[in-house]
Amino acid sequence: MANFTRLTLVLLFRITCWCLVTSSIETTNLLTGLVVCLLIPFGDFRRLKMRALIPEILLILRLPYDMIKECFELMLINDPIDNFTEEKVNIRATSGSKFAEFFDLFRITFTPMSLVTRRENSDVWRVHLVASASDVETKVKSKESDK
Amino acid sequence: MTITFVSYAILSLGLYFWIWGTLPILNKEHSIFYKLHTLTVADSVGSLLIVVALFLLAPQYWPLLLVTAISLSLWNTIFSYILGNISDRPS
Numbered sequence: 001m002a003n004f005t006r007l008t009l010v011l012l013f014r015i016t017c018w019c020l021v022t023s024s025i026e027t028t029n030l031l032t033g034l035v036v037c038l039l040i041p042f043g044d045f046r047r048l049k050m051r052a053l054i055p056e057i058l059l060i061l062r063l064p065y066d067m068i069k070e071c072f073e074l075m076l077i078n079d080p081i082d083n084f085t086e087e088k089v090n091i092r093a094t095s096g097s098k099f100a101e102f103f104d105l106f107r108i109t110f111t112p113m114s115l116v117t118r119r120e121n122s123d124v125w126r127v128h129l130v131a132s133a134s135d136v137e138t139k140v141k142s143k144e145s146d147k
Numbered sequence: 148m149t150i151t152f153v154s155y156a157i158l159s160l161g162l163y164f165w166i167w168g169t170l171p172i173l174n175k176e177h178s179i180f181y182k183l184h185t186l187t188v189a190d191s192v193g194s195l196l197i198v199v200a201l202f203l204l205a206p207q208y209w210p211l212l213l214v215t216a217i218s219l220s221l222w223n224t225i226f227s228y229i230l231g232n233i234s235d236r237p238s
Contacts, residue, residue: 021210071192075167
C-alpha cells in the first residue's frame with residue numbers, strides 16, 4: 001500500500017509538471033501526459049522517504065519572507081567581509097533521503113545572506129555568510145575589554 | 148486599478164533589486180562570494196518579484212509564469228552553489 005501511494009505521488013507530480021509546461025488541462029492533453037509519464041522510467045520509487053520529504057517541502061513555504069528580509073539585511077551592509085561558518089545538516093536530510101538533502105541545501109543557498117559552498121562531512125555544510133567589518137570589529141573590541 | 152498599481156510597485160522593486168544586485172560585479176574590491184550573494188538578490192529575488200508582478204498583470208498566463216518562477220529558483224540556487232563550490236576549493 002505504501003509503495004502504491006509513492007507511485008501515485010510520483011505520477012501526480014509528473015502529470016502536474018506536464019500540465020504546467022503545456023499550460024492545458026484538456027482531457028486529450030491529460031491522456032497524452034499520462035502516457036508520457038508512464039513511458040518515462042520510474043526508477044527506484046520504493047526508496048522515496050515521504051516522512052523526510054514533506055516537512056522539507058513545507059519549510060520551503062517560509063522562504064519568500066526570509067528572502068525579502070535578507071535582501072534588505074544585505075543591502076544595509078556597507079563594509080562586507082567574508083565569514084565562513086559550519087551549519088548542521090538537517091536531521092531529515094541525514095536519514096538517507098537525497099531529495100531532503102537537496103531541499104536542505106536549497107533552503108540555505110536560496111536566501112541572499114547564506115550560501116553553501118561545500119559539504120564538510122556527512123553532518124555539516126560549509127556556509128558562507130556576509131558580515132559587516134565594523135560590526136565584527138566592535139565585537140572583537142568588546143571581547144577584549146571584557147578580558 | 149489597485150492591482151495595476153501594486154503590480155507596478157512590485158515590478159519597480161524587482162528592477163531595483165536587479166540593478167542593486169548586478170552593479171557590485173563591476174567592483175573589483177568585492178570577493179566572488181559577496182558577488183554571488185548580491186547576484187542572488189538580482190537573479191532570484193529581483194526576477195521572482197518581476198514574475199509576481201507579471202502574474203498580477205496577466206493572470207491568464209499563470210502556468211507559464213509558475214514554471215518560470217520554479218526554473219529561475221532552481222537554476223539560480225544550483226548555479227550559486229556550483230560557483231561557490233568551485234571558488235572555495237582548497238588550492
